[in-house]
Amino acid sequence: MVEHFFQCPHCWEEISMLLDPSIAYQVYVEDCEVCCNPIELYPRFDNNELVSFEVLNLDQ
Numbered sequence: 001m002v003e004h005f006f007q008c009p010h011c012w013e014e015i016s017m018l019l020d021p022s023i024a025y026q027v028y029v030e031d032c033e034v035c036c037n038p039i040e041l042y043p044r045f046d047n048n049e050l051v052s053f054e055v056l057n058l059d060q
């Protein structure tokens, strides 16, 4: 697993989550550990390297 840091789209705090680099396309829904709002995450891996990471604010 790799730890990835990103900004919460709700509170703009930097948070981290653990990602599995063996799965190329993933969708996660996580609650921000700071403000507890839901965030949808789209990490994309290629050869175990994180090549893109999109964050969606589920409240929008």
Ligand SMILES: [Zn+2]
Pocket: 008, 009, 010, 011, 012, 013, 032, 033, 034, 035, 036, 037
């Ligand atoms: Zn937050």
